[in-house]
Every structure is written in C-alpha cells, then in structure tokens.
Amino acid sequence: MTDTFQSSSPIYSQLADRINRKILRGELQPGDKLPSVREMAIQSNVNPNTVQRTYRELEGMNIVETKRGQGTFVTENQEILTEMRERLKEEEISQFVKGMYDMGYADEEIEVGLNKFLQEKKGDSEQ
C-alpha cells in the first residue's frame, strides 16, 4: 500500500490536502482534469465515497469544478488559487507557531530563530 493516512483527522480532508499541495507544487495545473472518483480511489486505496466527499469539499471551496459528463477540473480562476496559497501558508505557520508556543518559546525567540534559519539556508544555497 502506497499511501497511509494519519488517524487524527478525516481521510477526506487529508486527501483534499494532498490535492491542494499538488496544485501548489504545480503538479496539477489550472484546468487540469482530476482522476475520476473510482481512479482516485484505486490510486490512493480509499473508499470511493471518501473521494466523492473530497471532491465535494474542494468544489465547495471552488478549487475544482465539475463539468457535467466530463469530469472534475482544477479551477482556472487565479484569484481562488492565490487565496488558497495564502490560506495554506497561514495554516502551516499557525501550526508551527502553536508548536513553538507549546514548547514555551516567546514571539521574539521565534522571529529571531526563523530569520536566522532562513539566512543560513540562503547562505548555504549561495555557496
């Protein structure tokens, strides 16, 4: 089995997440056709009902649209994709920050640490 899912959150949302990330990385381009529900289910070894729900959720967020009789496509609306990009960034940052808080770091420490990390990384790639 190629894919596994975390047990703490619903599979449909984890699957939606994966699709979103694929879009961000450019593996799925605006206007690209997503696999059919059945194909997606087979690819990821999940229940077709789950995939159905994932597509419904993405559709609700206007990230994909279903064209009658043709299938489900990634939206070509750049505004929505930019918005999603922003939203996922914020989600990830808030996760990170929450983790830092849990370990008892203060805001300045986080800021300094993050800047330093990014600087060093930049330095690494420049050499």
Add this chain to the structure above:
Amino acid sequence: MIELNQVTKKYMGKVALRDVDLQLTKGKIVGLVGPNGSGKSTTLKLIAGLIHPTKGHITVNGVEVDHRIASQVSYLSELDEYYGFYNVGQTIDFYASQFPDFNKEKAEEIRAFMKLDPNAKLKHLSKGNRGRLKIVLTLAREVPVILMDEPLSGLDPMVRDSIVKGLISYIDLENQVVLITTHEIKEIEFILDEFIAIKDGEIIGHHNVEQLRTEQNMSIVEWMTNSYQ
C-alpha cells in the same frame, strides 16, 4: 436493506451471538471487526441464510432469510472449498449459470485484473489465487448485498493489495452494501465507511469511520485498542 432484530444464535447451548440488533443500508462498505471467535462469521452466515437464528429475525430487503436469499446475497466464505474438477473458467461459468445476476463480462474483467489463468485447474491453484478467484466470483454478481468473510486472511501483502484494489474497483457502491469481516483492520481501514465492533457475541460499537476521526480524532485501530482491553 439488511436487518437483524434481536438475533441470538446458540450452538449447543453456547451463545455465539446475543440479542443483536443491526441495520445496514446500501451504498456503504461496512467492516465487521473483532477477535477470532467473537461471532463475525456467525453473523455473516446468518445473513446469508446458511445458518438459522435460535431467536429473533433476519431480513434482507424485507424477506425473511433462508439459503434461497442467495438470490439477493453474494457470499464469500472463509473456507477454501471449490469443485476441484473445474478450472478457473469453468468455475466462473458454473457460477454464471447458477445466478441470473452474474455479469460475465465483469467477471472476465476482474479475472484479468487479478491475473488469473482461466485454464488453471482449481486443484493446482495457490492459496493467493484461490483468494483472488473468490473475489471474482463474489463481485461479478449485480446483487444488493455482498458478504465477505475474511477475504484477506492468510494471504501475502501483494495479494491483499490486489484484493483491496479489486474491491474498490468493482463494487457498485450506488446499489450495493458490502459487509466484510476481518481481524486485520489496517488493510481495509481506508475503504470502510462504517465499522461494527463485536466482542463475545455482542455489538460494542457501530461507527462511521470519518465521523470517528472528526469527533474523537481516532482511527479504527485506536478505537479498538481502547475498547478491547
């Protein structure tokens, strides 16, 4: 679609199932989980009409069941017995002749997907391939109820994977309900809509898998670890 009403099953005075109430509707893949000897197989055989309740009633689509409910139920046994004089193709043909709803093209498709040689003698089939053949025979029927008793047990990971993929590919979820027993939940956890946990002949939980994750942040395995101590 499937309804068990206060069903008790005793074997020689020993209780295998006690006062079970259960309702299953179509469009779902349901796992029946629990340790060996907890009453999983008994439940499936009861629904298939192959054994009879000591008390209570079982109906499928409103019909009180006996073995003739096979017209509405496709049952995969955990046993590995077939007619040894047939080969794979002949076994499929025989099934096709016995069940009017048997879709031969679909059977052919699943057989090819499972990479089964139609000319292979059943006597000489490996355990894995017999497991695959069972899937072909069970899923090729266009039938409202599919019952599968331990379809993965004792098979190696490759076979299990092909069986899980076969399940996802060939179940007609709009019209069918699938009830699968297993004691290896991990393999099929992601393809279940619901699971029913059974312990010492009693149902101790019936949950929607996604709901359990949303509300209690738990997978089936975690839920079971908590509930079966």
Add this chain to the structure above:
Amino acid sequence: MNAWLSLTKKELRLGTTPFIIPIIAFFLLVALVAYIGSRFDFASEAVAILSFTVIGIQVFYLAYYLLFSLGAEKRKMHLWLHNPISGSALLLAKVAAALISMALTFMITAVTLAVAIGMAENIPFEISWSTMAQVGMLGGLHLFLVAISFAAWFLFLWMVFLLLNRTFGTFISFVFTFIFFITATGAYGWFTESAIYDALTMWGAINIEVFVTEVFMSMDLPVGEFTAQAGPLTIYFGQYFFEAVVTLILFFAAAWMLDRKVEV
C-alpha cells in the same frame, strides 16, 4: 430451468467416481467369472448369473450414488447451499444425476445379461425373446421404482444425520441415524401388516395371472405349483400409489429440512 440443468451437469461431474467404479468392478468380475467358468465350460451361464445378481443389487444404486455425492458436498455445504433455488431442486439435481448414472449402469449390465443368456447353452428352459423383453421391462421398472423409494429414504435419513451432526460427532450421529432408521423401518413394517394398511392400499386390483402364466409356460415351468404357493396373482394399484406418496413425503421432508434446518 437452465440453472437447474447446469447444476445437474455439475452433479454428474461430481459423481464421475461413483459412476465409473461399479462399472469397472463389474467388468473385472465378468472377466474373472468368465475365466473361472470357462474351465467348467460354464462361462456364459456364470456371467449371466453374475449379471443378474448385479442387476438386483442396483436397487441400492441411487442411495449409494447419493451417499457419495452428498458426502462430497458435506465439506462444501456453504457452496452447495448458497444457491437461490429451493432445497427440492437442489436434491432433484442430484437424484437426476443418480438416475442417469443408474440407467447407464443398468443398460450395461442388462445387455451383458442378455448377451450371456443368448450365448448360454445350458439353460434348463426355453424362453422367447419377446417374453424375456417383457419380463425385463417389468423387472427393470420395478428395480427403478424400488431404487427411487430407497433414494427418498436415504435423503431423508441423510438430512436427519446432518441435523444430528450439528450437535454430535460424526460417529454418534451415524449411530443415532441408524437407530432411527431401524426404528422407522420396523414401525413401517409393522404398519404394512396392519389392517389400516390393507384398507389404504388394497384397491385398484390388477390381475397379473395371465402374464405370469404366459411367462411360466414359455419357461416350461409348472404354473400351478407357483400359484398354489403365492396365492391369487393380484397386485394393487393402491400399493403403488401408497408407496409413491410415502416416497414424496420423505423427499419433501428432506428438502424442507435442507431449506430450513440444515446448517453449514
């Protein structure tokens, strides 16, 4: 109907072994008897006697065949019973396969008998072919009727055995079924002696005296002695009817048990 025919075909496949074995055994016996008989210049006669005996034994053929067939199915009950058709149709497919096998076996043995009689020189009586055909037909018919009645008894007992086998081990179930069988046949035997049985069955008299006389004459045997011993030569249609009813009751009782009581 098509489903049932396919099922019957499967039953024939399943019954290949119990079909072949008796035929091979018969031919081996024929060869053996002919060989030993030829030393005494008695080969055809010996084969005729053997064939005649083997034909007689065939009253048990259906029960034997069904024993094998149901025995093979015992390990596959979930497979056999997982079928939309009724228990009676399931059983009837087996009976049909058994009857086909019996008909073929009967033909083989009957032809052997006829050939042996034709070749025999030491038969102490003359018998015309037409009489022989008549006797053969009548005998064959009764052979099949009795075999069918035995088959119904067997199916009934097998279901009783399967029910007992849910609770007890195979051996104890067999013993109980056997005791049940002895008791049932004992009771049935007692019943056939009773006045009620006579009242139920002694109607529709058919006189077979003419026929018997003809047969005995053609064999050059003293008819008078036989009739004196056997009493008036009358058979009753009522008896056949009664046996048929009992057979049907046993069969449908077996089918009912299979549908409602037997478990895999």
